[in-house]
Amino acid sequence: MDASRSDVLILGGGVIGLACAYFLLKSGATVRILEQGNPGCGSSHGNCGTITPSHAPPLAMPGTLGVALRSMLRADAPLYLNPRFDGPRFRWLLGFARHCNWRDFEHAAQARSAILQRSRHVLTELVRNERFDCEFGEEGELYVYRTDKAFHADQRHHADVLDRLGITVERWRGDEVATREPALKPGVAGGLFHPGDARLRPDRYAAELADRVQAMGGVIESGARIDVFGTHQDRIDHVRTTRGVFRGDRVVMALGAWSPLLAKQLGLRLPMQPGKGYSITYSRPALAPRHALVLREPAVCVTTWETGFRLGSTMEFSGYVEGLNRTRLDALRRGAAQGLHVSEGPAVQEEWWGWRPMSVDEVPIIGPSSRWSNLMLATAHGMLGVSMSAATGELVASMLRGGAPSLDPTPYAPARFGV
Numbered sequence: 001m002d003a004s005r006s007d008v009l010i011l012g013g014g015v016i017g018l019a020c021a022y023f024l025l026k027s028g029a030t031v032r033i034l035e036q037g038n039p040g041c042g043s044s045h046g047n048c049g050t051i052t053p054s055h056a057p058p059l060a061m062p063g064t065l066g067v068a069l070r071s072m073l074r075a076d077a078p079l080y081l082n083p084r085f086d087g088p089r090f091r092w093l094l095g096f097a098r099h100c101n102w103r104d105f106e107h108a109a110q111a112r113s114a115i116l117q118r119s120r121h122v123l124t125e126l127v128r129n130e131r132f133d134c135e136f137g138e139e140g141e142l143y144v145y146r147t148d149k150a151f152h153a154d155q156r157h158h159a160d161v162l163d164r165l166g167i168t169v170e171r172w173r174g175d176e177v178a179t180r181e182p183a184l185k186p187g188v189a190g191g192l193f194h195p196g197d198a199r200l201r202p203d204r205y206a207a208e209l210a211d212r213v214q215a216m217g218g219v220i221e222s223g224a225r226i227d228v229f230g231t232h233q234d235r236i237d238h239v240r241t242t243r244g245v246f247r248g249d250r251v252v253m254a255l256g257a258w259s260p261l262l263a264k265q266l267g268l269r270l271p272m273q274p275g276k277g278y279s280i281t282y283s284r285p286a287l288a289p290r291h292a293l294v295l296r297e298p299a300v301c302v303t304t305w306e307t308g309f310r311l312g313s314t315m316e317f318s319g320y321v322e323g324l325n326r327t328r329l330d331a332l333r334r335g336a337a338q339g340l341h342v343s344e345g346p347a348v349q350e351e352w353w354g355w356r357p358m359s360v361d362e363v364p365i366i367g368p369s370s371r372w373s374n375l376m377l378a379t380a381h382g383m384l385g386v387s388m389s390a391a392t393g394e395l396v397a398s399m400l401r402g403g404a405p406s407l408d409p410t411p412y413a414p415a416r417f418g419v
């Protein structure tokens with residue numbers, strides 16, 4: 001038997017690749033993950049760690065494009081478009097603009113809701129059954145508004161949509177918010193509370209998944225950067241990496257924001273762009289919020305764990321530009337200081353940036369490639385990869401192993417983009 005061959009070769013060891021590996025191993029397949037760094041070192045590392053069916057409504061709606069275009073003038077805007085011209089980014093933006101209408105909004109919201117709700121359930125079972133030590137908590141998530149204008153706008157474009165999708169949302173008056181969340185400064189206009197949301201520490205979740213995958217017999221090749229694909233007719237025959245050549249009967253591409261770069265080699269044009277975000281992690285302050293928070297006007301997400309406290313978010317379209325950006329980190333700090341009595345912990349543990357894998361329609365791309373007979377895509381989870389990870393792994397395993405899918409895979413099919 002060829003030691004470099006497995007039933008399934010998984011490209012990318014983020015939460016998506018790891019969750020696919022876990023569910024495939026459970027179904028009896030042999031699995032190998034190829035990861036250029038260490039498992040969970042990409043976008044899965046320093047994100048906000050919220051598990052949010054509440055985020056089913058997409059960003060794209062009438063008006064979003066105007067907000068994005070105006071942001072080109074403000075380098076600290078929560079949603080920022082870098083004005084430097086770049087062909088693929090420009091094409092992506094045109095595609096995104098086409099989705100800024102209510103029909104596509106509704107379609108994306110339904111598709112996101114289905115996988116988010118399934119994943120919320122499956123992820124809870126996974127964390128409990130496997131006793132993952134990842135600071136999982138189910139306190140819900142609270143959106144906080146300091147202006148009536150923003151509060152009322154989100155009633156229409158957020159809360160009413162969640163009502164229709166069957167995702168519970170509670171409307172809290174300003175004084176109720178103040179009573180239930182003492183960490184907030186006075187002057188809150190209202191809140192939308194999502195009791196079904198949860199949170200975890202994402203680096204711990206990825207580490208626990210990786211440990212479990214290995215304990216179940218999965219192989220993780222860390223430090224194996226994928227360089228070239230070898231193809232034969234309509235199949236991927238092998239994958240050449242910096243640590244050797246590997247083969248799999250089936251191949252799952254779970255490369256997050258890097259997916260379009262490698263897919264290009266296979267002649268697949270994935271309509272994706274990196275949506276850069278930042279986070280700052282502190283040791284936990286004495287007066288920490290009871291719930292995960294989204295401070296809506298500055299668009300800052302605040303997550304509290306026993307072991308820390310994180311400010312995160314911002315969405316920047318600047319292509320594949322690496323590194324921290326002080327202007328945007330400062331905007332996170334300022335936004336948090338507007339809303340919280342204590343907006344920073346005693347010690348900074350980490351400043352971080354990551355690339356969200358953003359598809360043009362804000363729906364993940366999961367399913368068989370229409371071009372390569374042994375390739376499955378599991379990518380483009382955007383702002384919601386941790387939240388969608390468990391249901392993605394479950395779905396990929398059922399599609400590859402022939403089980404009945406627990407979720408209708410149609411809305412996620414790569415065929416919608418001809419890939």
Ligand SMILES: Cc1cc2nc3c(=O)[nH]c(=O)nc-3n(C[C@H](O)[C@H](O)[C@H](O)COP(=O)(O)OP(=O)(O)OC[C@H]3O[C@@H](n4cnc5c(N)ncnc54)[C@H](O)[C@@H]3O)c2cc1C
Nearest residue numbers: 014016036042043044047048050226256277384385386387
């Ligand atoms: C600031 C911020 C906050 C966020 N908050 C949340 C949140 O609260 N909840 C939520 O659900 N989601 C959140 N997200 C989104 C979430 O982080 C992503 O959707 C998710 O991590 C994507 O997982 P992935 O496995 O697809 O990608 P990644 O974790 O990026 O994994 C892809 C992997 O592929 C590897 N790779 C790339 N190229 C190669 C190569 N050539 N060879 C080998 N390996 C390669 C990379 O090293 C990487 O490990 C947030 C993101 C950001 C940036």
